[in-house]
Amino acid sequence: MAKNASKHGLRGGVDVMEEMIRVEGLTKTFGSLTAVDGVSMTVKQGEVLGFLGPNGAGKSTTMRMITGFLDPTAGTVAVCGKDVLTSPIAAREHIGYLPEGAPLYSDITPLAFLKFIAGTRGINGHFRDEAIRQVVDKLQLADVLHRPIETLSKGFKRRVGFAQAILHDPDVLILDEPTDGLDPNQKRQVRALIQTMSANKAIIISTHILEEVESVCSRAVIIAQGKLVFDGSPHDLQALSSRHNAVCIRVRSELVADARIAINEITNVAAIEVIDTLERVSMIQVLPNDGKSLVQDIGQALRQHDIAIEGLFVEQGHLDDVFHQLTVGH
Numbered sequence: 001m002a003k004n005a006s007k008h009g010l011r012g013g014v015d016v017m018e019e020m021i022r023v024e025g026l027t028k029t030f031g032s033l034t035a036v037d038g039v040s041m042t043v044k045q046g047e048v049l050g051f052l053g054p055n056g057a058g059k060s061t062t063m064r065m066i067t068g069f070l071d072p073t074a075g076t077v078a079v080c081g082k083d084v085l086t087s088p089i090a091a092r093e094h095i096g097y098l099p100e101g102a103p104l105y106s107d108i109t110p111l112a113f114l115k116f117i118a119g120t121r122g123i124n125g126h127f128r129d130e131a132i133r134q135v136v137d138k139l140q141l142a143d144v145l146h147r148p149i150e151t152l153s154k155g156f157k158r159r160v161g162f163a164q165a166i167l168h169d170p171d172v173l174i175l176d177e178p179t180d181g182l183d184p185n186q187k188r189q190v191r192a193l194i195q196t197m198s199a200n201k202a203i204i205i206s207t208h209i210l211e212e213v214e215s216v217c218s219r220a221v222i223i224a225q226g227k228l229v230f231d232g233s234p235h236d237l238q239a240l241s242s243r244h245n246a247v248c249i250r251v252r253s254e255l256v257a258d259a260r261i262a263i264n265e266i267t268n269v270a271a272i273e274v275i276d277t278l279e280r281v282s283m284i285q286v287l288p289n290d291g292k293s294l295v296q297d298i299g300q301a302l303r304q305h306d307i308a309i310e311g312l313f314v315e316q317g318h319l320d321d322v323f324h325q326l327t328v329g330h
Contacts, residue, residue, distance in 0.1 A: 018044050020094075020172055020202035021066065026075035028061050028226075035061045037226035038075070043172075043202040043219075048194060050217035050234070051206040054327050058226040059206045060100055063174050066204070067097045079172055096170035098161050100177055100206075106150035110141055110160045113149065117164040135163040138193055154181035162190065166197070173203040179212065191216045210319040213237070224327040240325070241317030244291040247298050248275075250311035253282045260284075262305040266297045281310055291317075 021043040028036040036058040043049050053059045064070035066077050068084045068091060077084040082091035105113055114135065118128040136142055139159040144152055149160060158181045165173060178194070179187040194203060194216055205217065213220050213234050220237050222230040230237065238244055251259050260272055268289045276283040288294045295314055302309055 020045050020080055021204070022076075022078045023062075023066065024076050026062060026065055026077065027073045028058070028065060028070065029073045034226055036065070036072075036223075039223065039226070039228050040075075041221055041228065041231060043204060045171075045202055046199055047219055048198045048203045048205065048217045050213035050220045051204050051223075052208075052210075052213065052220060052323065053223040057223045057327070059223065060176055062223070063097075063176055063204065063206060064099070067095055067174050068092055069097075069099075093168075094171040096165035096168065096173045098165040098173075098175045098178055100180075104149045104157055104160060107148055109146050109148060110136075110152075110163070111145045113160065114163060114167060117167055121168045123168060131167050131169075135167050138166070139163045140189070155183060155186055158182060159186070159190070171201055173197070173201055175203065176206045177208070178205060179207070179209065187212075210323060213319065222323065222326050229326045234319075235316075237319060237322055238317030239291055240322045241291075241315075241319070242270075242287060242321065243285075243315045244317035245288050245293050245295075246315040247286045247288075247295050248313050248315065249284045249286070249298065249302070249309055250281050251284065251302075251307060251309060253277055253280045255307050256282050256284065258305060259302060259307050262301040262307060263298060266294060266301055268292045268294065285315075 019042050023042070024040050026036055026039045027034070039058075039062060051059055051063070061070065065072045066079070066084065068088045071085065079091040080094040082094065084091045105116075111132070114132045115128065118124075118131060123131055136145060139162055141156070141159060141163060144156050149157060152160070158178070162175070162178060165175065175194075179190050182190060191212065194205070197203070205212070207213065217234055220230065220232065220234050221228060249259070256274060263269060263272055263284075263286055269286060270289045271287040273285045273287070274282050275285045286294060286298060295312070299309070299312070
């Protein structure tokens with residue numbers, strides 16, 4: 001097949017595959033240190049996987065092995081059916097990679113850098129110009145396209161790094177802290193871009209920002225000390241929180257004691273706490289046993305005791321609590 005017969009003159013199209021990344025028993029040791037310890041997971045087309053863990057947990061090492069930049073001590077990685085160890089070039093054709101602190105040539109412009117990356121990817125002629133135009137539009141780089149990279153802010157440097165990762169419209173994106181250094185508006189824009197691209201790609205995002213998992217990811221994986229300790233949906237992760245399905249009720253402060261009596265009549269109540277009082281209105285938080293829903297029972301109990309509710313909402317759970325619970329002590 002001629003080089004310019006595909007998306008951007010780079011390669012032939014990939015067959016539609018449900019499973020686009022397969023990691024089995026991935027292990028990496030550095031002397032006596034085991035940085036990654038038997039990690040296994042798959043990522044399907046359409047999934048955005050949030051890859052979480054404390055500093056030093058092995059996230060970046062795992063991502064470098066998935067992309068073929070670091071050989072594993074044991075285990076295998078396949079990307080779009082291509083083994084990263086035995087067929088590295090074929091596998092990398094399908095990968096867009098934004099490493100942590102993405103290396104950029106500081107004395108050239110973003111335009112020159114993107115042209116260089118296009119050349120290394122085999123994107124030539126009008127395919128190159130169109131590919132660059134698209135990523136410049138998506139990352140809003142037009143205003144800095146001709147400025148030396150060394151003069152750009154950290155946020156713009158990060159966006160140039162992101163642009164090179166998606167220049168060839170890869171089937172798999174591996175993004176290490178993609179919103180690092182971005183202001184809130186830029187973070188919103190990049191998250192929206194990731195969601196837009198996710199329909200026909202498999203995307204792994206390493207992040208320390210738990211709200212990013214809630215807003216962007218369809219799945220979360222947590223590792224601690226190199227071991228996988230959680231793999232499930234963000235909702236599943238929230239459900240592990242002691243505050244999942246906690247009910248917060250506002251009542252007049254003089255009714256707090258009566259409200260406690262009414263709520264204590266309900267089964268599956270783990271704790272009742274007054275967490276805030278303002279202008280003679282108190283907030284009562286009711287924690288459930290095993291995350292069971294209590295909202296209907298609480299509403300009924302308060303009505304039976306003629307206790308007026310000033311406001312009510314149900315907690316989904318705090319990801320930072322769950323993250324701490326899963327990673328401390330591992």
